[in-house]
Amino acid sequence: MTDVTTSYDTEYEAGFGDYFALLKPRVMSLVVFTALVGLLVAPVGVHPLVGFASILFIAVGGGASGALNMWWDADIDAVMRRTAKRPVPSGRVTAGDALGLGLALSGFSVIMLGLAANWAAAALLAFTIFFYAVVYSMWLKRTTPQNIVIGGAAGAFPPMIGWVVATGSISLEAVLMFAVIFMWTPPHFWALALFMRSDYDDAGVPMLTVTHGRRTTRRHILVYTALLAPVAVGLGFTSIGGPVYLIGAILMNAWFLKGAVAIARRDETQAEADKYAVEKGFFKFSLLYLFLHFGALLVDATLRGLGVI
Structure with missing residues (x-):
């Protein structure tokens, strides 16, 4: 971690909203939703109270990862337009408080998930937090253009954790849910990097757009x-x-692939002329992509439970 000099307002006292922002609530919403789907589509039923508690502690674990990431990346966040207003670089929360919160929530979430569900799920949650905070944030992000490829595994674990909460084991279905998120992560973030490259240049992050250029990306x-x-x-x-899932997946992936082809065919002159409209459209659709896929799985599970399919 490189040093970052941040000017803290001594009269400002961090509030609940500042600490909550450390948990990356938008990312947490995806963690919660995919973990919930993984739990609900599993072939083994879970008591509602156990299920609620498990999803809550998975969410807390996801938030802990976010706090640890913001503590470590404060120097990078401070020079990127997209992240400069986050709690640590903006001076609303100290780096020490972010670290303390992240560590406390990590331990709490893992122990409570083990007690509420099973220790296999708790171990997977612990590994997920470690992978995001240490493997991705501390190592991959600053050293290799493959950062988002390998690091994407951190965001792919939640549905697998939900599945393990219900079944106590990992199966083909859990692996494929993991794989969908894992394979989705690079095009999602690389599309963002195409029109936000200057941020990564300024921060010295070796994103693919920086190390190999937009054409390769x-x-x-x-x-x-x-x-x-x-x-x-x-x-x-x-x-x-x-x-529902099968039809939806075919249509969504055909659309996603069409967008990727359009991006691949464009050059920088075209992209700059329309201010990266195609790339921004692809990125916006990618935000819906996972929610739609996992939502379709949930619809099919509901229909199956009602005996419709």
């Missing part, structure tokens, strides 16, 4: 989107798939 987006499509559609042929 565009090709990589297409390749990873093409690899993602069969994985996402293939999930529909497992025990948790169904007609």
Whole structure:
């Protein structure tokens, strides 16, 4: 971690909203939703109280990861327009408080998930926090353009954790839910990096756009989107798939692939002329992509429970 000099207002006292922002609530919403789907589509039922407690502690663990990331990345966040207003670089919360909160919530969430559900799920949650805070934030992010490829695993674990809460084990379905998020992460973030490259340049983060240029990044987006499509559609042929998911996955991945092809065909002159409209559109759709896929799994599970399919 490099030193960051931040000017703290001695008269400002951090409030609940400042500490809550450390937990990256928007990212946490995806963690909660995918973990919930992983739990609900599992073949083993879970008592509602156990299920609620488990999702709560998974959410807390996800928030702990966010706080640890903000503590470590304070120097990077301070020079990036997209992150400069976060609690630590803006001076609303001290780096020490962010670290303390992250460590406390990490221990609390893992222990409580083990007590509420099972220790296999708790161990997977602990590994997820470690992977995001240490493997991704402290190592990959600052050293390799593969940062977001390998690091994407951190965000892919929640549905697997939800599945393990219910079943106590990992199966093909859990692996494929993990794989969908894992393969989705690179094109999602690389699309953002195409029109936010200056941020990564300024912060010295070796994002693919910085190390290999936008032309290479565009090709990589297409390749990873093409690899993602069969994985996402293939999930529909497992025990948790169904007609809603399968039809939705085919349509969404066809649209996603169409967008990736359009990005790959563009050059910087075209992109700058329309202020990266295509890239921004692809990124916005990618935000919906996972929610729609996992929402479709939930719809099929509900229909299956009602005996409709």
